[in-house]
Amino acid sequence: MAALVGRRVLLQAFRGHATDRDSVCRLGAVCYRPRFCGRGKELEMSALAWNRATVRHYSSDPKDDLRVRYLDGEDAGIVVVGLNRPKAKNAISKNLVKMVSLEDIKKNNKVRSVILCSVVPGVFCAGADLKERAKMHQSEVGPFVSKARALITELGNLPMPIIAAIDGAALGGGLEMALACDIRIAANSAKMGLVEAKLAIIPGAGGTQRLPRAIGVSLAKELIFAAKVVDGVEACRLGLVNHSVEQNESGDAAYVRALELAREINPQGPIAVRMAKLAINQGMEVDLSTGLAIEEACYSQVIPTKDRLEGLAAFREKRSPHYKGE
Numbered sequence: 001m002a003a004l005v006g007r008r009v010l011l012q013a014f015r016g017h018a019t020d021r022d023s024v025c026r027l028g029a030v031c032y033r034p035r036f037c038g039r040g041k042e043l044e045m046s047a048l049a050w051n052r053a054t055v056r057h058y059s060s061d062p063k064d065d066l067r068v069r070y071l072d073g074e075d076a077g078i079v080v081v082g083l084n085r086p087k088a089k090n091a092i093s094k095n096l097v098k099m100v101s102l103e104d105i106k107k108n109n110k111v112r113s114v115i116l117c118s119v120v121p122g123v124f125c126a127g128a129d130l131k132e133r134a135k136m137h138q139s140e141v142g143p144f145v146s147k148a149r150a151l152i153t154e155l156g157n158l159p160m161p162i163i164a165a166i167d168g169a170a171l172g173g174g175l176e177m178a179l180a181c182d183i184r185i186a187a188n189s190a191k192m193g194l195v196e197a198k199l200a201i202i203p204g205a206g207g208t209q210r211l212p213r214a215i216g217v218s219l220a221k222e223l224i225f226a227a228k229v230v231d232g233v234e235a236c237r238l239g240l241v242n243h244s245v246e247q248n249e250s251g252d253a254a255y256v257r258a259l260e261l262a263r264e265i266n267p268q269g270p271i272a273v274r275m276a277k278l279a280i281n282q283g284m285e286v287d288l289s290t291g292l293a294i295e296e297a298c299y300s301q302v303i304p305t306k307d308r309l310e311g312l313a314a315f316r317e318k319r320s321p322h323y324k325g326e
Contacts, residue, residue, distance in 0.1 A: 065096045067119055070111075077112035077270075078262045079105055084119040089126035092173045097147050102154050109325050112270050113262040114158060116181055117165040121251045124164075124190065127172025148173060149205045156180035156206075159274045161265055165258035166190045166241065167251055171229070176203060179210035182277065183261065184241040185254045186232035192240065193229035213284070215239045269307045270325040275299070 067082040083090040105111055118124045128148075136144065155162065155177065164170075164181035169191045176194070178184050186192065194207045202208060203224065212220040215238045222228065232254075236244035245253045265273065279298040283291030302308055306326040314321035 065093070075259075075263065075266070077110060077266050078115065078259070079111050079113075080115045080117065081105075082117055082119040083125055086120045088131075089123045089169070090118055090120055090174065091126045091131075092128050092148055092177075094144060097144070097151055102158060105160075106158055109270070111160055112273070112325075113160055113265045114162040115165055115255070115258045115262055116155070116162060116177070117252075117255045117258065118167060121168070123168035124166045124170040125174025125177055126169055127174050127195075145204045152177055152180045152205045156210075159277065160270070161262075161273060161277060163258045163261060165252075165255040166192065166232070167247070167254045171195055172203070172207075173205050176205040176207045176210070179214060180206060183258075184235075185243045185245065185257045185261070186235055186241040187247040187251075187254045188232040188244050189247045190232040190235075190254065191229050192232075192235050193227065194224050195227040195229065197225065197227045211240075267320070267323075269302070269305075269311060269321075269323045271305050271307055272302050275301050 065083070065085050067084050069080045069082070070076075071078045071080065083096075085091060085093070085096065105114060133141070133144075152173075161183065162181045164178040164184045166178055166184060166186040167190060168187070170178050170186075171191070171193055172195055175192050178192075194203045194211060196203050196207075203211075208220075208224065211224065214220075215223075219238060223230070230238065230240070232241065232244040235241045243257060245257050247253045248256070275298040279291075279295045282294045286294070307321075307323045310323060311321050
C-alpha cells in the first residue's frame, strides 16, 4: 500500500511539472525537474514512475519524442535524456534527429553527468525507423544517415560523462548511439547488435568505428559480419558494456545502476572530470608521445582553478570538498 501511495504522489508531481512554464526546455523536449526519493526501493519507484507514467499519461506527440530532466536536490548536476517513441520502439526518425539539440547541455557548466535511457519499457532503441526509411527516396537516405551520424557524434562529444542505460533492445543505430556514450550499463536481458548486414547495408552512424575500439577489431568484425545479437551478460564479457545487472520488476535496473554511478561522479571535481574525458578521448586516437602532450595540456587547464585549491584545502582540513566548477 505504501508503495502504491508513493507512486501516486510521484505521478501527481509529474503531472504538475508537465503544466509548468519550464516544462518545455530549449532542447525541444519535455523537461522535468522532480526530486528523486533516495536509494534502494524508493529509487526504483522513482525510476518506475518516470519510465511508465510518462508513457501512460502523455500523448505520443512527435514533440515528446525526447524527454529531458534536470535533476535537483542532492542529484543536481545530473541530466536524464529519455527516448520516447513507444509505438516505434524508439526508432530513429527524421523528427527525432531534427528535434534533438544538445547545445544547452553542452554549454551548461552546472551539468556534471548525463544519462541516456529509454522512457519506453523493454526497449532502448530499435535502430532506424524502417517504416519511414521505406518511404524515403533513394536520394534522401544518404543525407538522413549523415544527420544521424552527426547527432550521435555530437552526443559523444559532450564534455561531461554520458552513461547509456540499456534496459532493452539496442539494435543498429540504437547500439551506435550507446557506443557514443562514455559508459554503458545493460540489463542482463537486454539485446544488443549491429544487425545492418541483414538488410544488405552497413552500420552508418559510427558502428564500424566505435565497436572495434570498444571490443577489438576481430570480435567487432564477427558481430557485424554475422549480424549477431548478444545479451547483457555476453556484452559485458566482450567489453561492450561496463556492467550487466539483473533486471528488476520495474524493468529499469540499468537506469537505476546508471543513476548510482552518476551519483559517484557528481562529487568529483567537474572541470577535472571534463579534462580527463578530453585527454582520454583525444589521446586514444594518437601515438603515446602525442597523447602525453595532450594530457599535459589538459592538466594545465586545472591548475589555475578554484576547485583545485578547494581540493587541497579539504584534504588538509580532513573534510569533503565542495566543488563549484570554477
